[in-house]
Amino acid sequence: MTKQITSVQNAFIKDLFQLKEKSRARKKTGNFLIEGKRELSLAIKGDYTIETVLFYSELISESELKSLIDTPYNIIEISKEVYQKLAHRDTTEGVLAVAKSKQHSLNDIQLSSTNPLILVAEAPEKPGNIGAILRTADAANVDAVIIANPKTDLYNPNIIRSSVGCVFTKPIATGTTTQIITYLKANSIHIYCAALQASVNYHTQDYTKPTAIVVGTEATGLSDEWLTASTQNIIIPMQGEIDSMNVSVAAGILIFETKRQRNFK
Incomplete structure (x- = not known):
């Protein structure tokens, strides 16, 4: 059964909000947020390590999500409130992901x-x-x-x-x-x-x-x-x-x- 998070006060969600807002948090953890279907697909194609995928079911179904990512990632369903807190765009597609950054040496x-x-x-x-x-x-x-x-x-x-x-x-x-x-x-x-x-x-x-x-x-x-x-x-x-x-x-x-x-x- 897919895990669900509905509260913006959830500790994991608070950490993700910091990744969205703070360069310092991204550098400290080595993680960052991806938003959108195309962006996630390109990150996967670019061999980025995806740690968690989050989705808001009113905008994208779980079956559509799984056909998009085609890999058994850790998937979490989130509420509208959580999605709005984490999403950077007003018009978007209901999918977010936590990925590992690269070194770029x-x-x-x-x-x-x-x-x-x-x-x-x-x-x-x-x-x-x-x-x-x-x-x-x-x-x-x-x-x-x-x-x-x-x-x-x-x-x-x-x-x-x-x-x-x-x-x-x-x-x-x-x-x-x-x-x-x-x-x-x-x-x-x-x-x-x-x-x-x-x-x-x-x-x-x-x-x-x-x-x-x-x-x-x-x-x-x-x-x-x-x-x-x-x-x-x-x-x-x-x-x-x-x-x-x-x-x-x-x-x-x-x-x-x-x-x-x-x-x-």
Whole structure:
């Protein structure tokens, strides 16, 4: 018989609420919350360890849930009150899960291609931008995403939501700028930095060899360490009154130019 939890005062539910709200709790326990059918399916496909699945039967039946996850996980039925406390979205699908986070070490990246394309973002802060970057990475099927000097943990519910689960679909690593530059150079990956200084138009460069596209924040751009290490600084010509655009949009333009040159392989 499926276990049921109906009270928001349940100790387990209180712990899960902390996972939802607090980065500190996620780091301490090594756990995080997943919400939504697609997100859960992508996490399972991405070899995440799922510890518990919770569902609200008014939105998803137990039989539908079991056909979705297709594995005998620990399943708990929860009440409307518990679900509303834990759910991050107003319109959602009645399913939540507790999963184990990954380490995201640079050493753990397995590059499946001999001619890799890597997207690097330095110090992104806004979860929405990070989520959009991860969606771009998935859409372009890049080999890996690397976050330099991260300001937000990857399992922030807003990142999972805005990435529509793409946080689970590609190898992701984090590290300091110095560590990442060392990694890229050790793997003979050319570094193209989106920057205003000493730059050339992005479409003039050849990205058909091993390539890392590096983007910084809209406010401060990339640090000098990146600009020094860069194979070539590149710029997207601007025709309006401002000299920068949203970082996820810029990343999309640069990544898909790279894919175009590679005939979308």
